[in-house]
Amino acid sequence: xxxxxxxxxxxxxxxxxxxxxxxxxxVELTQLRRFVTGPKQRQEGGLRWDVRAMYGxxxxxxxxxxxxxxxxxGIDSWAVDYGLIGADGKLEGDVRCYRDPRxxxxxxxxxxxxxxDLLYRITGLQYLPFNTVYQLLSEPVERLDGSTMLLLxxxxxxxxxxxxxxxxxxxxxxxxxDATTRRWSTELLERTAIPPSLLPPLRQPGEPIxxxxxxxxxxxxxxxDTASAVAAVPATGDDFGYISCGTWSLVGLRLPAPVLTxxxxxANFTNEAGIDGTVRFLRNTMGLWLLSESLRVWRxxxxxxxxxxxxxxxxxxxxFASLIDPDDxxxxxxxxxxxxIARACRDSGQPVPESPQAVVRTILESLxxxxxxxxxxxxxxxxxxxRVVHLVGGGALNEPLCQFTADACGLPVLAGPVEASALGNxxxxxxxxxxxxDGLVAAxxxxxxxxxxxxxxxxxxxxxxxxxxxx
Numbered sequence: 001x002x003x004x005x006x007x008x009x010x011x012x013x014x015x016x017x018x019x020x021x022x023x024x025x026x027v028e029l030t031q032l033r034r035f036v037t038g039p040k041q042r043q044e045g046g047l048r049w050d051v052r053a054m055y056g057x058x059x060x061x062x063x064x065x066x067x068x069x070x071x072x073x074g075i076d077s078w079a080v081d082y083g084l085i086g087a088d089g090k091l092e093g094d095v096r097c098y099r100d101p102r103x104x105x106x107x108x109x110x111x112x113x114x115x116x117d118l119l120y121r122i123t124g125l126q127y128l129p130f131n132t133v134y135q136l137l138s139e140p141v142e143r144l145d146g147s148t149m150l151l152l153x154x155x156x157x158x159x160x161x162x163x164x165x166x167x168x169x170x171x172x173x174x175x176x177x178d179a180t181t182r183r184w185s186t187e188l189l190e191r192t193a194i195p196p197s198l199l200p201p202l203r204q205p206g207e208p209i210x211x212x213x214x215x216x217x218x219x220x221x222x223x224x225d226t227a228s229a230v231a232a233v234p235a236t237g238d239d240f241g242y243i244s245c246g247t248w249s250l251v252g253l254r255l256p257a258p259v260l261t262x263x264x265x266x267a268n269f270t271n272e273a274g275i276d277g278t279v280r281f282l283r284n285t286m287g288l289w290l291l292s293e294s295l296r297v298w299r300x301x302x303x304x305x306x307x308x309x310x311x312x313x314x315x316x317x318x319x320f321a322s323l324i325d326p327d328d329x330x331x332x333x334x335x336x337x338x339x340x341i342a343r344a345c346r347d348s349g350q351p352v353p354e355s356p357q358a359v360v361r362t363i364l365e366s367l368x369x370x371x372x373x374x375x376x377x378x379x380x381x382x383x384x385x386x387r388v389v390h391l392v393g394g395g396a397l398n399e400p401l402c403q404f405t406a407d408a409c410g411l412p413v414l415a416g417p418v419e420a421s422a423l424g425n426x427x428x429x430x431x432x433x434x435x436x437x438d439g440l441v442a443a444x445x446x447x448x449x450x451x452x453x454x455x456x457x458x459x460x461x462x463x464x465x466x467x468x469x470x471x
C-alpha cells in the first residue's frame with residue numbers, strides 16, 4: 001500500500017489524515033491530528049481565522065506522517081476566504097472569515113458595474129453575500145495593489161512550497177472565474193477594477209505544486225472541500241443527487257457542463273468546478289451549523305447536552321411542530337442560535353420550541369425539507385430524473401437527519417462516506433501518482449428508505465414555501 005497525506009480543513013475543525021491506498025483501490029484512512037479551526041473575534045475588529053496556528057498544527061501532523069513515507073500531500077478547505085501576500089512574500093494581516101459582516105452593501109456596489117444577470121452568465125455562481133468578489137470589494141484599493149490573493153488551501157500550499165497558484169475548483173467559488181472557459185474573467189476584472197495581478201495562475205486537480213520542506217511532493221487536489229467530497233461520492237451515471245453535509249449542506253448534481261439559464265439564476269443555483277471537467281450544480285443551504293451552534297450555546301450554559309442523547313430524544317418530539325427557513329440570514333453569524341430559532345418561530349406565528357430536544361427536531365426537519373427542495377429544483381433545471389440521493393460528510397452520522405431527508409425526498413438515501421473530503425483528496429493524489437484510474441473502494445454506505453407520511457411531509461414543505469412551487 002502507498003500512503004498519501006490529506007490536509008482537510010473545515011470551518012470548525014481541521015484534520016491531517018493518512019490514506020493508505022492499494023492498487024485495487026481499497027483505502028484505509030487514519031487521523032493523525034485534529035485541531036480546532038473556528039474563527040475568532042479580534043479586538044481590532046472583524047471575525048478572523050488564526051491561519052498561522054492552523055499551519056503549525058498542519059506541520060505537526062506532517063511530522064507524524066513522515067514514518068509512512070507518503071507519496072504526496074494534498075490540501076482542501078472551505079471556500080471563498082483568502083490571504084493577501086505582499087511584495088515581500090509575507091501574509092498581510094489575518095485571513096478574514098466569510099461570516100464577518102464587512103461585505104454588507106457590497107452586492108449593491110458590484111451591481112453598479114456588473115448587473116446580476118451578467119454576473120451569473122459569466123460565473124454561474126449562486127449569490128451568497130460573502131462570495132470572494134464581495135470580500136475584495138470591501139478591501140481598501142491600496143491593500144490590493146501589489147498583492148497576490150491566495151485562497152486558503154493555496155496559502156497553505158504556498159507556505160509549504162513557496163509556489164503561488166489558484167486551484168480551479170476553489171477559484172470557481174470566487175465569482176471571478178468564467179464558468180465556461182474556467183479562466184479568470186477579464187471582463188469582470190475590468191468592470192470591478194480589481195487588479196489582474198492580484199490573481200495567481202490557475203492549477204488543475206492533480207497538478208504538482210512543489211515540495212514541502214522535507215522534500216515530499218505537494219499536489220493540487222480538488223481543494224474546495226465540497227469538490228473533494230463530491231469526487232468521493234460512490235456513484236456513477238446521471239440518476240443520483242448528492243448532499244455534502246457538514247457545517248453547510250451543498251445539495252445538487254454532477255453535470256458535464258454548467259447550467260447558466262435565467263431560471264437557474266433565479267433559483268440561486270451555483271455552477272462550481274469539479275474534477276475531470278465536471279460541474280457541481282448545487283445550492284448552498286445552511287447545514288449542521290444550526291445544530292453545532294445550538295450545542296455550543298447549551299454547553300456554555302452548563303446544560304451538559306450530549307449529541308447522541310438529544311438526537312434520540314428529538315425523535316420523540318411532535319413532528320412538524322415548528323419549522324424554519326434554514327437560509328434565513330439571521331442564522332449566518334455565530335451567536336445564540338436557539339434564541340434566533342425561537343424568534344423565527346414566534347415571528348411566523350408558530351409554537352416556540354421550548355426544550356433542546358424540540359429545537360433539534362425543528363432543525364433536522366427543516367434541513368431535510370431544504371435538502372428535498374434543492375434536489376427537486378436541481379433535477380428540474382438540469383432535466384434529470386433522480387432515483388437515489390447520496391449524503392456524504394459528517395451529516396452521514398446523523399441518523400435522524402438521514403431518515404428525514406429520505407422521507408422528505410421520497411427517495412432512498414445512501415449515507416457515507418463520512419470522511420468524504422479526505423477521501424476525495426486522497427483519490428486525486430492517488431490518480432496523479434498513477435496508482436488509480438477510477439475511484440476508491442470505501443465502506444458501503446448505510447441505506448435509509450423513505451418511511452414517513454408523504455402527505456405530511458408535502459404539507460410541511462408548503463408551510464415553509466418549499467413545496468413543489470418552492471425552491
